[in-house]
Amino acid sequence: MDIIDSIILGIIQGLTEFLPVSSSGHLELGKAILGDQSVPKESLLFTVALHFATALSTIVVFRKDILEIIKGALKFQWDDNLQFILKIAVSMVPAIIVGLFFEKQLEQLFTSNILLVGCMLIITSLLLFLADKAKNTNRSVSFKNAFVIGISQAIAMLPGISRSGATISTSVLLGNDKTKAARFSFLMVVPLIFGKIGKDILSGDISTENQSFTALSIGFAAAFIAGLFACTWMIALVKKSKLTYFAFYCAIVGLIAIGFSLLN
Structure with missing residues (x-):
């Protein structure tokens, strides 16, 4: 993998981890349009590095919140901080179950199934549109909400x-404050990312052979910087109810994908 490829992949990962456009969906579209051999197949080590970069960018953006939550939770008092951590844990349950028991079934869906991607992008578009129209409140995420949001994440x-897009929209449609919904959405994925990284490392499948550490470092930096930008921007967009732009984008790309799949 050359330097340009690593920069492009890093930027795509950093942006699509936070912007509601589906990174997996766009990758499948790219594979179908360009052909599987035209898309650089990054190693597992490179993939792990990019995911670590976006997780780190989330931690940097919410560093004050995270420190406050951890300090409060260490007091072992039934306060908002301890409850927030427990809500994050509750939200992880559905994704962990799906990941453990349906991993092979999920992998089979990532075979350039453009019709499925198109339909799912339309659903994403509808969720974003509805969330943007929802009235803002001062409500925080409850334990029941956390589990439902976790289902949407799965x-x-x-x-x-x-x-x-799915987690923020679900949270907002449940009547939660938009800024708090975005905060919960971004923080709830961090433990899952680190868990997936740990699983990949322990699996022994990660290889450093034929890996350019220059490209790896540059890809990491690109994902981290793009992640900082996208995370901060997304929080502002949710707060100002500007998700409709992404709703239209997903709808247009989804319709194009559906048309492309029907004509081929």
């Missing part, structure tokens, strides 16, 4: 469903 494993 469903977002399907190619074409945006993880951030």
Whole structure:
């Protein structure tokens, strides 16, 4: 993998991890349009590095919140901080179950199934449109909400469903404050990313052979910087109810994908 490829992949990962456009869906579209051999197949090590970069960018953006939550939770008092951590844990349950028991079935869906991607992008578009029209409140995410949002995160494993779009939209439609919904959405995925990284490392499948550490470092930096930008921008967009632009984008790309699949 050359330097240009690593920069492009890093930027795509950093942006699509937070912007509600579905990174997996766009990858499948790219593979179908350009051909599998035309898309650089990054190693597992490179993939792990990019995911670590976006997780790190989330931690940097929410560093004050995370420190406050951890300090509060260490007091072992039943306060908002301890409850927030437990809500994050509850939200992880559906994704962990799907990941452990349906991993092979999910992998079979990532075979340039353009019709599925198109339909899922339309669903993402509808979710974003409805969330943008919802009235803002001061409500925080409850334990019941956390589990429901976790279900939407698990469903977002399907190619074409945006993880951030699905979780933020679900939270807002449940009547939660938009800024708090975005904050919860971005923080709830961090433990899952680190868990997946740990699983990949322990699996022994990661190889450093034929890997350019220059390209790896540059890809990491590109994903980290793009992640900082996208995470901060997305919070502002949700707060100002500007998700409709992404709703239209997903709808247009989804319709094009459906048309492309029907004509081929």
